Amino acid sequence: MPIWRSEDLKEEKIIGSVEELISEIEKIIAAGLMSQNPFEGFEVGNMSEENYAKIDLHKNIVDDIVLVSESGKPMKRESDLIDVWFDSGAMPYAQLHYPFENKELIDQNKAFPADFIAEGVDQTRGWFYTLHAIATTVFDSVAYKNVMSNGLVLDKNGQKMSKRLGNAVDPFETLAKYGADATRWYMISNAMPWENxxxxxxxxxxxxxxxxxxxxxxxxxxxxxxxxxxxxxxxxxxxxxxxxxxxxxxxxxxxxxxxxxxxxxxxxxxxxxxxxxxxxxxxxxxxxxxxxxxxxxxxxxxxxxxxxxxxxxxxxxxxxxxxxxxxxxxxxxxxxxxxxxxxxxxxxxxxxxxxxxxxxxIDTDLVEKTHLAQTITSMVFSLRKKENIKVRQPLQKVMIPVLDKKTEEQILAVSELIKQEVNVKELHLINAEEAAGLIVKQIKPNFKALGSRLGKDMKMVAGEIQNFTNEQISTLEKEGKTEVAGYEISLTACGNFYQRYPQVDGSQRRQSNCCTRPDHHRGTKS
Known part of the structure; x- marks a missing residue:
């Protein structure tokens, strides 16, 4: 710490720059307490690396400097150390040599505070804290606006990597084999940064x-x-x-x-x-x-x-x-x-x-109807695979349940594309009543959405939702909401809909008919 105290601890000086320290050294040389200036040759105001190479501010040098108090008493530097994290906490200013250079970058908030910082959660009482501690004390400001605290990198089984267990992955070998971009994309896309x-x-x-x-x-x-x-x-x-x-x-x-x-x-x-x-x-x-x-x-x-x-x-x-x-x-x-x-x-x-x-x-209607075409195509391919019907074998008909007029119009607009993609001769759109005998609907509650609202009643309401009949699910799909045990439940509280289809019998197999239902609620997951 740049603090010099008298032996009786009644007087002290805090040095804020090399210029101040040199000025104090000149005073003690004049007082006869030192014979030579250890920083002789240093040019105050010259910020070049060559100039700063002339001096050494390490402990073994500055501890030999004895200053003089206002009353003429000798003063030695405080021997105790401050938490070294305060060095890191001064990083935003130290890297710019503030306030001796680049003063406007800090004072005018051009390079401060930072938009975000990233480190492990163990830095909460270290770097994260000291950055804010110094910033609030000196500038009455936060040091950063956001923090991303990254999780741990574990082995593929979820165990901590270690040489003892032999499950550590050599990062240099990984980068050499797969490249930095593929490695980075895998790590970022596979888990949120704050998750293990x-x-x-x-x-x-x-x-x-x-x-x-x-x-x-x-x-x-x-x-x-x-x-x-x-x-x-x-x-x-x-x-x-x-x-x-x-x-x-x-x-x-x-x-x-x-x-x-x-x-x-x-x-x-x-x-x-x-x-x-x-x-x-x-x-x-x-x-x-x-x-x-x-x-x-x-x-x-x-x-x-x-x-x-x-x-x-x-x-x-x-x-x-x-x-x-x-x-x-x-x-x-x-x-x-x-x-x-x-x-x-x-x-x-x-x-x-x-x-x-x-x-x-951005054409929302075009996006929606193309998404329907993609979804229906994917589902028909899945049904073909399930029934072991190859794509090159034409189907006579695909039956698609629709719930509203808009969806029907959108499917009809891309019907030729769908028929060409899945190799089918006819698309037959059926309404909810016609679909009742073909589809057994199931519903899965969104426990996260329900839990935040219902608390202890969540399990009871979720159980009732899971037991909804076809008619109840159809009503929910049509109106967008329903009531369960006194609670209003919306579509977003019911994360996913599932349909099961009756086993295709022999005659139906020979006719090569398939039944599928697209998810017309794009992106409904919560």
């Missing part, structure tokens, strides 16, 4: 194949045909593009909007999962798969140009919003894309502006 992570290298390999591999293959598909056709990017009105282009751009802008909110809320896990879903389910498995013929055809038509522009926009935007989590891969993807078009002047994705969602390009 069960670390399994097989999971990294899966991320590398299913996410990075899919994204790379999508880029390779684009690059192959774009190079053949000599594609040059130029803006085209989105409203004049085919419906499938407008759909993927709607999904893209919804993704940007969602991801932006997640980043701002310090929810990187939700960011990674949302991007992963978009790349795998929407971009690769749906858009590119359905648009392949547009890229294959020989003539360089407006339709083909629109497909190129749309896919380019998707890839470029994904690179930008994913860059904070996968900085190396996304920078290479961005640079490879931009090398062809010269669309951006920035040399790196990290020097570009973060994308902003274009609300005018």
């Amino acid at each position: 992570l069960k670390f399994d290298v097989d999971g990294i390999d899966e991320v590398r194949r299913k996410f990075f591999g899919t994204l790379y293959n999508t880029y390779s598909f684009f690059a192959l045909y774009a190079n053949v056709d000599g594609f040059k990017y130029e803006e085209k009105e989105v409203e004049n593009r085919p419906e499938i282009d407008r759909w993927i751009l709607s999904e893209l802008n919804l993704l940007v909007k969602e991801v932006t909110e997640f980043y701002q809320d310090y929810e990187p896990t939700k960011v990674a999962r949302a991007i992963n879903t978009f790349v795998n389910d929407n971009l690769s498995n749906w858009y590119v798969r359905l648009c392949r013929r547009r890229f294959w055809k020989g003539d360089y038509s407006e339709d083909k140009i629109s497909a190129y522009q749309t896919l380019y926009t998707c890839l470029e935007t994904v690179a930008k919003i994913s860059a904070p989590i996968a900085p190396f891969f996304m920078d290479r993807l961005y640079q490879d894309l931009n090398a062809v078009t010269g669309k951006d002047t920035a040399e790196s994705v990290h020097l570009t502006n973060f994308p902003v969602a274009n609300e005018s390009q």
Whole structure:
């Protein structure tokens, strides 16, 4: 501590800078208590590294400096140490050499307080505390606005890693084999940062194949045909593009909007999962798969140009919003894309502006009906697999229960696409009454939502919800709420609906009929 006290402890001096210390040393040399200035040659006001290399402020040097009090008594430095975490707590100012340099960065809140800090929970009484303690004492301010306290990295069985147990994973070997981006994406997408992570290298390999591999293959598909056709990017009105282009751009802008909110809320896990879903389910498995013929055809038509522009926009935007989590891969993807078009002047994705969602390009109705098409297609494929009916075998009919007119109209709007995807001749939409004899409905309560409201009555209400009849569930679906034991229960309190189907008998098998019901409440999980 820079505190000098007299032997009787009645006088003390607190030194706030090297300049002050040198001034005091000159006084004691004049008083005859010291013969030589240990900091001789140091130039006050010169902030260069060369100048500061001339002095040593370590304990063994400053302890030999004896100052003189106002009454002429010798003063020695306080020998006790302050908690060393206070050194770390001074980091926001010490790193800027405040107040001797960069004073405006702290005083004008340009570099202080921090938006967030991240450390383990064991720093609660250490770094987390001392940062705030110094900031509030000196500046009457917090030192940071948010804190992310990360959990532990455990082995794949949930055990703490240790050399003794032989379950420790060498991080350098992991990075060398799988790369930093795949490792980081796996860790962020697999568990919230504040939760403990069960670390399994097989999971990294899966991320590398299913996410990075899919994204790379999508880029390779684009690059192959774009190079053949000599594609040059130029803006085209989105409203004049085919419906499938407008759909993927709607999904893209919804993704940007969602991801932006997640980043701002310090929810990187939700960011990674949302991007992963978009790349795998929407971009690769749906858009590119359905648009392949547009890229294959020989003539360089407006339709083909629109497909190129749309896919380019998707890839470029994904690179930008994913860059904070996968900085190396996304920078290479961005640079490879931009090398062809010269669309951006920035040399790196990290020097570009973060994308902003274009609300005018979001067509909610188009997104909803395409989601219905995706859901119905997936469910029919599942039924085919369950009944061991191959996709190449055409089905005569698929029966789809619908609850409202809007859903019926949306399904009809994409009916041709669904029939083509699942290889079926007819879609038969049936209402709730017609579906009553075909579907046995079940409902699963959302215990988290119920518990926060009902307390001790939660189990009783949840039990009644689980025993709802088909009619009660239909009423809940239709009206959005119902009453149970005096409590009003909404759809959000009933997390998931399930349907069981009667066993398909022999005659039905021969007719190749299937019955499925799409979840028209998109994203209803709570």
